[in-house]
Amino acid sequence: MGGWVTNTLNSLGYIGVVWLTFLENVFPPIPSELIMPLAGYLVSQDRMTLVGATLAGTAGSVIGALLLYGFGRWFGEERLKRFADRNGRWLTLSPRDIDRASTWFEKRGLWAVFICRLIPGLRSLISIPAGIHCMPLGRFVLVTALGTAVWTGALVFAGQQLGENFERIGRWLDPVTKVVLGAMAVWYLWRVIRFKHDHERSAHG
Template sequence: MEWITRLMEALGSPGAGLAVALENVFPPVPSEVILPLAGFTAGQGKISLLAAILWTTAGSVAGALVLYFLGAWLGLERLRRIAERVPFVSVSDVDKADAWFDRHGNAAVFVGRMVPVVRSLISIPAGVSGMPLGRFTLYTAAGSLVWNSALILAGYALGENYELIDRYLGWVSTAVLAALAIAIAWFVVSRLKARRS
């Protein structure tokens, strides 16, 4: 928190954008902390509210592009070769996931940018599936703009109580992680049962 505050004090709104870009790639501090703090800082008149929204959205897109290009580098064929060596995973699983992303990729990227935990990870399958860069950037920017605006405006409105946002959204992040853990456990158990039968 202190580092983010110093970053915004030193660089202004671009500092908030840089923090969000780093959070997308290395998420030790979630956007649920950075964005309300940016709103609170704007409320104190230290940075512009509009500039905070624009710079953090630009930072979100920049961070997402790093992971998109990581997914593009990984590629579908390489992912298939990896799947052949990973227990409980098959090449057909990769193909099904890719087909699903081809059908629902636009919505997945847009909505995924507003879901804790998923918001960073969604960029990788977009790159793997070869989603056109322009379309990926457009939906990432749109989803990020909604999410960033909501949290920055909430921090602006709550003032010194901006930390309440992280407290309540922390439950959402925990629920998402729990859902992912349950889905993985169900996947592994179902594959074990299939092998035994």
């Protein structure tokens, strides 16, 4: 994959950054931790600019996030409730939980989107609940762009400073991604185990 990313950036430049970061949001196996530090290396070679690479990476990520947001908006809260009513345990959600989540998202959704755009493993996923809970599109685009610009700019700058050693960034961040995904898996299993007990208790309480 690294060779394909390198060839794409070398041949397409800023357009390649936009394309790859769009794909990275829709297909997470393509990591921004590889794309943007490589763009930073190209900045160190005067083949891109720091601002240009950051803007291109941000644009591609926002486009990809909009696609996931649109899916969440299309799926919708009511459809999610019906799905939860049939498959609540495996989804670890009940219709009542979804109502609570909607209330929470209305109050804190902006911060949730911004912070998650800075966390490997959650950067793409947060766009779906934002769509499901109908976060206003303008706010979603603004906070997604801001969070993405911080993340993208940091990776480009680090790649620029490391030069030919830019691949170290991916190795440094890989354990963080694994910890986040592992924590999500443990949390999900705990929710599945506790789901029936918690909801039976609430039904009798």
